[in-house]
Structures are given as C-alpha cells and as structure tokens.
Amino acid sequence: MSRTGQYAKGVAKREEILEVALEIIAREGYHGLTIRHLADTVGLSKTGLLHYFGSKEDLFVEVLRRRDAVPRDVVARGGSEHFMETLMAALRQNMEAAGLIQLYVRFSAEATDPGHPAHEYFAERYRRLQDSGSDAMQALSADGRLAPSVDPGKLTVLLAALLDGMQLRSLFSPELDVAGHVEHFMHLMGLHAEHDSSKSE
Structure with a gap:
C-alpha cells in the first residue's frame, strides 16, 4: 500500500474511533468508556488504539x-x-x-x-x-x-x-x-x- 493509501486508511480509522467513542459516551455515560472497551469495539489492541491519540x-x-x-x-x-x-x-x-x-x-x-x-x-x-x-x-x-x-x-x-x-x-x-x-x-x-x-x- 502506498503512503497516501496508508495515510487515508489511518485517517478513516481515527474517524471511526471518534464516532464509536461518541456513541459509547452518549449511550453509557462518561465512565462507560474505557480504552479496553473502545479498543475491542473498533477491533484494535489498547496499544493500537493509543497509537492514534497518545492517551x-x-x-x-x-x-x-x-x-x-x-x-x-x-x-x-x-x-x-x-x-x-x-x-x-x-x-x-x-x-x-x-x-x-x-x-x-x-x-x-x-x-x-x-x-x-x-x-x-x-x-x-x-x-x-x-x-x-x-x-x-x-x-x-x-x-x-x-x-x-x-x-x-x-x-x-x-x-x-x-x-x-x-x-x-x-x-x-x-x-x-x-x-x-x-x-x-x-x-x-x-x-x-x-x-x-x-x-x-
């Protein structure tokens, strides 16, 4: 995959993570969102998820x-x-x-x-x-x-x-x-x- 393709894929995944995080917080509350829960939902490891946001x-x-x-x-x-x-x-x-x-x-x-x-x-x-x-x-x-x-x-x-x-x-x-x-x-x-x-x- 080209660098452009990798970048676009990364942007799309980041957007997916944000959308899912919004949905979880809206549905389950602020304390309902854990990194493990979010990572499992979007198909990533905790380390993989934090790669997109840092913390x-x-x-x-x-x-x-x-x-x-x-x-x-x-x-x-x-x-x-x-x-x-x-x-x-x-x-x-x-x-x-x-x-x-x-x-x-x-x-x-x-x-x-x-x-x-x-x-x-x-x-x-x-x-x-x-x-x-x-x-x-x-x-x-x-x-x-x-x-x-x-x-x-x-x-x-x-x-x-x-x-x-x-x-x-x-x-x-x-x-x-x-x-x-x-x-x-x-x-x-x-x-x-x-x-x-x-x-x-």
Whole structure:
C-alpha cells in the first residue's frame, strides 16, 4: 500500500474511533468508556488504539472537539437572521447526551490547570466563541434585534457562561429545560425567535 493509501486508511480509522467513542459516551455515560472497551469495539489492541491519540485524555479532548463540530456548523449556517432558532436547535441536540455533558463539565474544571491536556482546547474554544459570538451579536444589534442597552461583547461572555453553567445544572436536574431557560435569558436581552417577532407584526 502506498503512503497516501496508508495515510487515508489511518485517517478513516481515527474517524471511526471518534464516532464509536461518541456513541459509547452518549449511550453509557462518561465512565462507560474505557480504552479496553473502545479498543475491542473498533477491533484494535489498547496499544493500537493509543497509537492514534497518545492517551485517554487526548482521546477525550478530540471527542469534545467532535461534539462541538455539528452544533457549531448548525449555528453558522443559520446566520444572524435565524440565530435564536439555530442556537436552540444546536443546544437541544447537545443536551440529549448526558454522558458528553459529564465529560465536558469534568474536563472544563480540570483544564483550568495549564498542564492539563484539555487546557488549550478550552482556551481556544472560548476565544473562538468570543470572536464568532461577538460578530453574531453585533449583527443582531445592528438589525435592532437586541435591546439598545445591551453590549454585544459582554452579552457573548454572559451567554457562554450561562451555557456552561446550565450544562452543569442539568446533571443535577435532568428534567430541566435548559434550552427554554437560555431562550428566556435571550428574551430578556431583547432578542426573540423569528416566529415570535413575526407574530407581533
């Protein structure tokens, strides 16, 4: 097999491992995923599995990156015009997997240590959220969809903190309507879903 073929095969296997890891954590919880369990499921030895990621912690970081990817794409496609609708859809999708929330909450606390494998992931994630979120909030403000007193940059920080806090709270209160509470907060900031504003016209 050529080097190109070997590389493509390796990439495909890595993707398979990540997809299976996501499924196991979503189905069985954060503690349901062991390297042995995952390796057996994807047909590798423990050593073979760690060849792709280096350590269990590095694997978990990549799982979190994959978890972020789909909701981020959903929100990006919606743009500022449908911000509320796409944000709520992405949030509800994320909240369906309690095991992934457990992983996110645990690592977000541990990663405050600069030496933690997930530290750079979270630092970069907050930078990205601030940049993209501020742009979206600026657009909403320019469209007159935010209350005049709301600072778009500060609202972005508050929204990110609210989303993190609500994920933690949901682990203690699984019945909590996280998306509904976030939507209520955004209403307080003057932003309403598109269908709400159309009803008021």
